[in-house]
Amino acid sequence: MGKPAVRLDELIDQDYRQGFSTMLETDTVPRGLGEDVIRLISAKKNEPEFMLDWRLRAYRHWLTMREPQWSTVRHPPIDYQDISYYSAPKSRGDGPRSLADVDPELLRTYEKLGVPLQERELLAGVAVDAVFDSVSVATTFKDKLAGLGIIFCSFSEAVQEHPELVRQYLGSVVPYSDNYFATLNSAVFSDGSFCYIPPGVRCPMELSTYFRINARNTGQFERTLIIADRGAYVSYLEGCTAPMRDENQLHAAVVELIALDDAQIKYATVQNWYPGDKDGKGGIYNFVTKRGDCRGANSRISWTQVETGSAITWKYPSVILQGDNAVGEFHSVALTNHYQQADTGTKMIHLGRNTKSTIISKGISAGHGHNAYRGLVRVAKSAEGARNYTQCDSLLLGDRCAAHTFPYIEVKNPTARVEHEASTSRIGEDQLFYCQSRGIAAEEAVAMIVNGFCKEVFKELPMEFAVEAQKLLGVSLEGSIA
């Protein structure tokens, strides 16, 4: 009889706003994987011998491995021979030297994505290394950074210009044999970002990479390597989007962070890869290995992630706390809607004395979304006085979604203190009604409640990113009201 008030499940539809694709001439390797393809990639990139060797070792190892089955995510089998492992926009000459050389179509794409590539936006203080499919097309602010001795460039360029650094650190956190997807990445990765902050230097601006998957049927395998030398500091932002495609696309990235004595690295991700449509068709499979190594004493690494995209997210940004007094942090918001699946969390491996780690995980499930937190806290025998605090909260919208928590705790040192708190709540119809009864539209109320739930994580993000993340959650939960 009465006009039905808005139902929660009607609020959680979404449109993917970044779902346009760009017409570009590309240089794409035929589908399939074999040593010949790897040699071809390496040759196209004019790599030194050690890189090709490393790739081939990885590939040969990969052939002996099997796809992991232990996570909660479910997907049809991936045909690795049906993927093209290299795709680059064809550009005039040997690749862009400045913004003027970059394909204007590409620049328009970045504009639509809101990537601040233009000089005037650069004044806002973001240096962007944009990865379009597999080749880095424009790296900005490089000169200013170079003046401080900071190296910030595409991975390919680092291989050419700083092979000694690449050789020293590549695979030193995530070895080529690490896991199925990381090993595949090691064999075929085509580009990514590289960053080195010399001793005692505080990077004066946020460094940023935007990743975007554009070409059809191409997996994207990028690799990021960040080294903060003694006493250095850097804050790094990674943003991702991908156009709408019916077929699923594979993304298997590797990120390695290395912090030496007294160094600090902050790494923040806002990920909104295409999640598939509301019936679960299409979307990115995101199998990513991210690991930081607090190699030096008093070093500090923090991961902050806001994951709203991908059909499947499989990702455990981790910290190895080797140096004494090292600090590792993981702050995460993961949202799954429709048929999205997320199996994400972290690993904190305490090896050094008085090492500390903090884990704050906020999982939001809506629609038929599945959200799992999987976290490992390992305290080795050597980690005298180690401490961990873990807080894992799940928020459910509607009654067809699910949340799971899998905390693994292994403590080998009796002086360690490990605390774990977990909660699951449903967005209350009563919270929603309370806001509505004050005149606030249901959609806005849901966004407000969800953002409130995520507050502890958002406050870890740089200001503009936090605003972006809030909007993103709003969009991801947006829907029609009857």
Add this chain to the structure above:
Amino acid sequence: MLEITNLHVSVDGKEILRGIDLVVQAGEVHAVMGPNGSGKSTLAQVLAGRDSYTVSAGSVRYDGRDLFALSPEERAREGIFLAFQYPVEIPGVANIYLLKAALNAQRQHRGLPELDAVDFLALVRDQLKRVGMDEALLYRPVNQGFSGGEKKRNEILQMAVLQPKLAILDETDSGLDIDALKAVADGIEAMRRPDRAIILVTHYQRLLDYIVPNQVHVLAQGRIARSGGPELARELERRGYAWVEAAAAGTGAAA
């Protein structure tokens, strides 16, 4: 302003309101009393648009319009305000943020420009003083960790900021110490105006010592068993609800 006719409401197949008739004019204060479980909150929530209740018969007109044609937020924007018996906690959302979003949603609906932060804060601070609420509560998450009295004052603050046409206060006086009761009563009394109506849901006479209602209604077994002037509340205070309930059961059996 409000005209309730033969309202029947059930929840989970159980009929709670069984034919309510009530007319409230602008400028009036009506007290709705009754024992626990008699349906007072149900009535209040149905008027505000809670959808977990099923309206099985009857009608409600508000300012001449069919109330049930409006969503909860539309009702609020049209000037209905419900002070909750149990105010809801919203973790991570600052109290002042909710208040600002609410006021601006309502202003927008009325074609008024949004208030900027400075004007808004001035307005809220002014009302805070009247309610006797600590400013620190503005920056805490909505109702989280508030004491019972703070929650009730917060409801009054919201009402004072939103300036509704029809205010429904569901046991805003319950669980308050005498100072808080006085502050809340003053807050309500200050709202009394010729173009505004107030429905006070209460258990106790004591609130009505501060706010003298135009009419008192006693709810029992889902009906208004008795209506009268302020003296009815005093009689209830003396004799308890039992006699009204017995009378209601009598008429119920006869009907």
